[in-house]
Amino acid sequence: MFSTGTSKSHGAGKTAVALAIAVTATLAGTVPTAQAAPATGTGTSRCGGQGVDKHALIRYESDIVIKAPLSTIWKLQTDVERWPAWQPPVTSAERLDPGRLKAGSQFRWTTPAPATPTTPATTLTITSTVQQLRPHNCLLWSGPAVGEGLSIDEGVHLWTFRKVKGGVHVHTEETWTGAQVEADVPTATEALGAGLEAWLRDLKATAESA
Numbered sequence: 001m002f003s004t005g006t007s008k009s010h011g012a013g014k015t016a017v018a019l020a021i022a023v024t025a026t027l028a029g030t031v032p033t034a035q036a037a038p039a040t041g042t043g044t045s046r047c048g049g050q051g052v053d054k055h056a057l058i059r060y061e062s063d064i065v066i067k068a069p070l071s072t073i074w075k076l077q078t079d080v081e082r083w084p085a086w087q088p089p090v091t092s093a094e095r096l097d098p099g100r101l102k103a104g105s106q107f108r109w110t111t112p113a114p115a116t117p118t119t120p121a122t123t124l125t126i127t128s129t130v131q132q133l134r135p136h137n138c139l140l141w142s143g144p145a146v147g148e149g150l151s152i153d154e155g156v157h158l159w160t161f162r163k164v165k166g167g168v169h170v171h172t173e174e175t176w177t178g179a180q181v182e183a184d185v186p187t188a189t190e191a192l193g194a195g196l197e198a199w200l201r202d203l204k205a206t207a208e209s210a
Contacts (some may be wrong), residue, residue, distance in 0.1 A: 045061075045138075045158055045160055045171055045173060046138075046158075047131075047132040047133070047134060047137075047138035047139060047140040047158060047159075047160065048103075048131075048132035048133075048134060048138070048140070049132075050131055050132050050140055051140070051156075051158055051173075052156045052157075052158050052173050052174060052175040053154070053156045053175040053177060055177075056156070056175035056176060056177050057177070057182055057185050058175060058176040058177070058181055058182065058185055058188045058189050058192060059173065059174070059175045059176075059189070059192075060173065060174060060189055060192045060193040060196055061171070061172065061173030061174075061196075062171075062172060062173075062193070062196055062197060062200060063169065063170065063171045063172075064169075064170050064200045064203075064204055065164060065166065065167045065168065065169055065170070066167050066168050066170055066203065066204045066207050066208060067166060067167040067208050068167065068168065068207035068208050068210060069168075070136050070161060070163055070168050071136070072207050072210050073161060073168055073170065073203065073207045074135070074136050074161065076203060076206055076207055076210075077139060077159060077203070078100075078101045078133075078139070080093050080094075080095055080101065080107045080109070081093050081094060081095055081107075083109065086202055086203075086205075086206040087199065087202045088202070089111050089195070089198060090109055090110070090111055091110050091111060091112060091123070092109060092110045093107060093108070093109040093110075094107060094108055094109070095107050096108060096127075101130060101133060101139075102130065102133055103130050103131065103132055103133050104129070104130060105129070105130045105133075106127065106128065106129050106130070107127075107128050108125060108126065108127045108128070109125075109126050109128070110123050110124065110125050110126070111123070111124050111126070112124075113147055113150055122147035122148040122149060122150055123147055124145045124146065124147040124150060125145070125146055125147065126143060126144070126145040126146075126155070127143045127144060128141040128142065128143040128157075129141060129142060129143055131156075136161060137160070137161060137162075138158070138159060138160045138161065139158070139159045140156070140157070140158045140159075141156075141157055142154055142155065142156040142157070143155065150180070151178060151180055152176050152177070152178045152180070152181055153177050153178030153179075154176070154177050154178070155174055155175070155176050156174065156175050157172070157173075157174040158171075158172065158173050158174070159171070159172050160172075170200065170203065172196055172199070172200065173196075174192060174196060176188060176192055
């Protein structure tokens with residue numbers, strides 16, 4: 001879904017990929033080329049020894065440098081219920097348990113998906129479980145995304161944060177699995193990429209303006 005960076009994909013079925021098209025239309029966004037590194041698809045980053053699904057056919061990764069304090073960036077990412085305040089594609093977000101975000105925490109969030117030639121307009125509901133969390137260092141969650149006529153069996157999403165000269169280097173990567181998205185891997189990968197680039201763009205803009 002993003003115009004910056006490339007990613008490796010496997011397989012190229014020609015069947016319709018309604019989910020990918022819908023997510024693309026919902027989350028499409030770009031960041032300047034100089035700020036987002038090309039995705040490699042290697043999935044070598046880790047958080048607490050865990051990373052994205054190494055067997056997934058659909059994967060994307062990207063990087064950006066944000067000129068803001070690490071504490072500000074971390075708070076934006078982990079204060080899940082406030083995501084809708086700075087991410088237009090996130091229409092709702094709720095914690096399913098109390099306290100600070102930690103390994104085992106769950107949250108549910110939604111994003112609209114418009115109608116396509118093969119699927120109705122719907123809302124994707126994503127239920128995420130935090131698998132690993134290292135304060136001010138990394139965050140890993142996973143879970144399914146379900147809507148009427150659209151589904152991702154499991155998305156695994158990793159974030160890492162590292163102080164560098166001039167700001168914070170933010171790395172993100174995600175994998176998708178499921179028969180529907182795997183029907184056309186290149187298109188689904190493009191859709192995934194667009195969503196991640198839009199997230200990075202919004203995170204950078206919000207953190208730097210705080």
